Amino acid sequence: MTVRAVVRGVGHYLPSRVVENAEFEDKLDTSDEWIRARTGIERRHFAAEGETTSDMGAAAGRAAIADAGLTAGDIDAVIVATSTADLTFPSAATMVQAKLGISKGFAFDVQAVCAGFVFAMANANALILSGQAQRVLVIGAETFSRILDFTDRATCVLFGDGAGAVVVEAVEGAGTPEDRGILATDLNSDGSYKDLLYVDGGVSTTGTAGHLRMQGNQVFRHAVEKLAATAHTALDKAGLTSADVDWIVPHQANLRIISATAQRMQVPMERVVVTVQDHGNTSAASIPLALSVGKARGQIKQGDLIVTEAIGGGLSWGSVVLRW
Template sequence: MTRRAVVKGIGHYLPERIVPNSEFEKTLDTSDEWIKTRSGIERRHFAAEGQTTSQMATSAANAALAMAKMDAEDLDAIIVATSTADMTFPSAATMVQSAIGNTSGYAFDVQAVCAGFIYALSNANALIASGQADRVLVIGAETFSRIMDWTDRSTCVLFGDGAGALILEAETGDGTNKDRGVLSVDLNSDGRYKDLLYVDGGVSTQNTGVVRMEGPELFRHAVEKLAQTADSALDKVGLTADDVDWVVPHQANIRIIQATARKLGVGMDRVIVTVQDHGNTSAASIPLALSVGVSNGQIKPGDLVVTEAIGGGLAWGSVVLRW
């Protein structure tokens, strides 16, 4: 018998303000068609003035708790994946913990940029598998609109704000790839590629900074590394792409999503795509897409799901789970 981390609830939150591509035409040498052709993005959501990452994370958390029919005090741990926390410290996770009314658990943040949710999910799975927790709330939340260079059309049109949350609970499985829950994890990073995607500031430099990206080179690494990590995670549990019901990729760029699916040998009819509506929400993009896939009736109990993401670092990874 094997202790598995099984999904019990999921939810998401998007800010009220919807920003269509046409809004950028007023200030940049760009167009709706230019943005759609190169990224697949049609619109994104931006946080309101004063709205924070932890507030959005809290809304997503409450939605996941409602689906799971759990109380906040049922949670043993809370992990928030974010690169845009409200403050340098304390963690956004402790702010969520207070906001939802959890006093008996522990909370911490994970920072792996767009791969953050994969890393957080891996940590949650390890806590459950080792017996250190029975129920873990995993959240991806970002306000990337706070770190944009609004004069750089190659980056500022790509990102959006939002949050997604997922609750894992310990269950006993047979130890086979037929079990429900997280089946395998594959994590990677290579700091030599830092300059492909980064923010040119930080606490120790006393400068908040803005997002900088080398798009063409990042694209090449993304397709290669995303397909590799998904294959590795599947191989660890004796599965192949033919066994997969749904691929839920990081929603960065439709061309990356399509190229990775081709490399994996998975048709786009088995890929959850939300990039057109949300843009790149970094660590929030996978839980957002999972939540939309569930609410749309696409992802169902028993489905085999592969999630994969790559972000600054470079950091990348994937998780195979049976819903």
């Protein structure tokens, strides 16, 4: 028999403050129509004053554990994918662990920006396959509103805050593509593209958090090419093709990127879970948020074959093929 990391539960959390595109019109040379036409984004959520990444991550984690029919004591490990942790250290994951009352096992952060959740899922899969953990809580959580330059219309309208989480559990499978669970992963990075998407601050440079900077056109070009390629690579590893895919659950950065990637993969948009219009780009939180919303909508059902793919600063990109 083959051990698989199977999604047992899923959940998400969004801050109560909803920021419509119109809120930017008084402060920037932009409009609701301009933002919708170029990104597909209509609104996003911003964290309240004093609300942190670990607060949101814990709320999403609590929802995922409840959805799995488990308790905090059943969790062996916590992985939080984030670029906006509460503090330089300790990790946001240890804070989430404490807030959920998990007193055993281990917790750590993964930092691969928008690709963070994919990288975290690959790590959770490896921990389960190696026997290091039986149940892993994997969370993507971000407060990107704290690192935005609100004078830069090219970036500040794109991002939002939120968190999503899944519980993955070791389950025996037959070792075929029909198994439930993670069937294949593909991870990639190329640091020579650092200047395309980065934050201009940090502990060992400015000593400040800094602000997000992006060369949007270049990121778009790399995103479409690399996302389709990594998805095909992971499908090949799993012995599957695009024709087998029930749902693409992509990183929710930009509707044009999502559409172009689906077209390259020859998957119709009717089989793509899209939430970017309501959440904006929530970085590492976007895929688990979309998984949770997709399940709540009744789109994602047990047995469905799902491809998740994401690209972020680094550049770092990757994909996970899993059967729900």
